Amino acid sequence: MWVLPALVLVVLLGSTISTLFGPSQIDTSEGMELLRGNTVQRVVVNDGTQRVNLTLKEAYTTPARGELPAEPRGKEVSFVYSQAQASGVIDLINRKVPEQGYNTLNPQPSVLTSIANLVLPMVIFVGGLFFLYRYLLKNSGGLGGLGGFSKAKAKEFDHENPTVTFADVAGEDEAVEELEEIRDFLTNPSKYTELGARIPRGVMLYGPPGTGKTLLARAVAGEAKVPFFSISGSEFVEMYAGVGASRVRDLFVRAKAAEPAIIFVDEIDAVGGSRGYAMGGGGEEREQTLNQMLVEMDGFDERTSVIVIAATNRPDILDSALLRPGRFDRQISVEAPDLKGRAAILQVHAKGKPMMPDVDLTAVAKRTPGFTGADLANVLNEAALLTARENADVIDIRAIDEAIDRVIAGPQKRTRVMNEHDKLVTAYHEGGHALCAAALNYTDPVTKVTILPRGRALGYTMVMPSEDRYSRTRNQLLDDLVYALGGRVAEELVFRDPSTGASNDIENATANARKMVTDYGFSSKIGNVKLGGGQSDGLTGSRYGGKQEAPVSGQVAATVDEEIRALMDHATREAWEILTRNRKVLDRLAGRLLEAETLLEDELAEIFHDVVKQPDREVWNYLNEAAIEGAVFGHPIGTGEGEVPTTPSAPVVELEEHGPDGSTPVEGVEGADQPQE
Secondary structure: OOHHHHHHHHHHHHHHHHHHHOOEEOOHHHHHHHHHOOOEEEEEEEOOOOEEEEEEEEEEEEOOEOOEOOEEEEEEEEEEOOHHHHHHHHHHHHHHOOOOOOEEEOOOOOHHHHHHHHHHHHHHHHHHHHHHHHHHHHHHOOOOOHHHOOOOOOEEEOOOOOOOOHHHOOOOHHHHHHHHHHHHHHHOOHHHHOOOOOOOOEEEEEOOOOOOHHHHHHHHHHHHOOOEEEEEHHHHOOOOOOHHHHHHHHHHHHHHHOOOEEEEEEOOHHHHEOOOOOOOOOHHHHHHHHHHHHHHHHOOOOOOOEEEEEEEOOHHHEOHHHHOOOOOOEEEEOOOOOHHHHHHHHHHHOOOOOEOOOOOHHHHHHOOOOOOHHHHHHHHHHHHHHHHHOOOOOEOHHHHHHHHHHHHHOOEOOOOOOOHHHHHHHHHHHHHHHHHHHHOOOOOOEEEEEOOOEOOEOOEEEEOOOOOOOOOOHHHHHHHHHHHHHHHHHHHHHHOOOOHHHHHHHHHHHHHHHHHHHOOOOOOOOOOOOOOOOOOOOOOOOOOOOOOOOOOOHHHHHHHHHHHHHHHHHHHHHHHHHHHHOHHHHHHHHHHHHHHOEEEHHHHHHHHHHOOOOOOOOEOOHHHHHHHHOOEOOEOOOOOOOOOOOOOOOEOOOOOOOOOOOOOOOOOOOOOOOOOO
16 A cells, blocks of 8 residues: 555655755756866766766856846756767867866666666556545445446435425325325334235325425425435436446345335336337346346335335336336325415415515415416515515515416516517407407406516416316317417408417417317217327337327328318307407407506406307217217117217317318308408
8 A cells, every 4th residue: 555655755755855965957058168167177977868967176156147146056067968969078078178087977777777667657557546446436335336336326314304294295185195104104014014914115106297296205204204215217327237227236225224214216217117118229228227126126025114115207108017016006196286285385385485464375376276386386486586686575466476477488578679560469469369268158267468578478368267177178178279269360350461479379279179189089070089199108209219100090190180170270260250249349458458568357357348258059969970870878869778868068069161262251240351361
């Protein structure tokens, strides 16, 4: 260990000593002048190093040169010469000092010196590599491969002083109830083992991003006060083959040594995807990592108190072997919270944030349907930042409203200046959306319309459901299509020169119409069948660039396109009917938007007081047509038990024929303008 530093020290000391105590170094020109004079007493020529050492009769001082002062050199000086100067130096010495003569040294290196010159650089190089290797091992936690690559990079949280408990979790009561049982397993396992129950080995948390899956896992560990090892699925895989499996083994060894313990694997789909579909170069390494994880979970005996909790946003692509009972026994859905859950989450995140007394968090929860826990936390944080930006001390409802808008549509573009024509087009565009929503029978209430640019949008219309919904009817989806196309139709109706501002509306409406035909069975020509790829059967199509062939014939695909086009055309006709019938209301709404730029629910209700509502659609007759063709459910119509109900509440879409020019007449409206193709 000490040999290498000692050798380096000896070399450095030798060089330093020779510099400090040897002859003073002077320039070659000065040495030649001294040889030409009469002050030289003794000369030694070292032919090996091409150096001349001079012993002078009296001390020599280097003369001053420019800004450099004179410097005493003593009686012992030396200078070096080049190979080209060698003959001239020797001739000068022979002429000037013949009586004294001179000594010539031609040193030959000893065997020891030759060996040292050969071995020492190699020793220094190998020693440097050795010390680097030891440093890497020391700072990576073990000897498991170069740099500790095979060691799991799991973070272990302090279980003695937990920072998260179930008190910090809100809006997921069912998930908390399931996980409380897991906590009970860890704290009191004998309660279950005495009854012959087996402790669950794994819990899979799945749901959209931001719903609190990681928070729930940490809360379980905090409640049970057991070691908590957290790692991301992507941290198992490295560029070296076999590293992922080695890290899995290391993680489980550490957890078993600390049991009872919890292993949390976030984004497990990074390594737990279905095997056999990976097309990337790292597919085999991922499969080895997954296989090792399956083996480790099978290796738990009945007395092992280690529970694996995993989280994913993509449960559909996970390997079936990972989800079978005995591995991940519990599969808990963590969805976006309902109204009650959102209010509870807001209460949790409002702690430590001073608010005005008139701030009603329940009302805020009603205005944020579909928001996850992360979204709600972001809303209150943005409100606090906006309040601090204005140098205020208390958060008011105005700051919260602005924060909601920022989360939904992005920050307001205060520096974007639109000309008068663009403002007018935007006002009619957003007015078309809002008016269609107000005139339809199955849309949500319009709560806000603005023409202030936010994010990438020049304006937006906000509709909010009055209650949480978990399914949609056909009429609601048809109304959504009309609402989405209302902006484009308003531009055509008023300006006869539509803009590109409706591109996103058309994209979303087309996607919804396709789902109605291929996923929801809302087409009488296609029927109640699921078309397209269906449930994902692996990692193809989205993750590694593979293609999923649509399991439909060309004729069926053409029919699907026709049905989508029919739904879009019918929605366009309905939007034309509404806007033409309520043209005065549209003009009034656009004018108010140009004045105020933003209109809220109460102001909109005043503007919409005389809106003519759209008539109800006729009932959808798909079931009746099928029954007429033959027996439905094995019984003809009207035979009692097998009778098919007419379901008068079910909506229907009447798809009219188009004219030669592609236009569609608006029935029941005298003098109505026709849409232009």
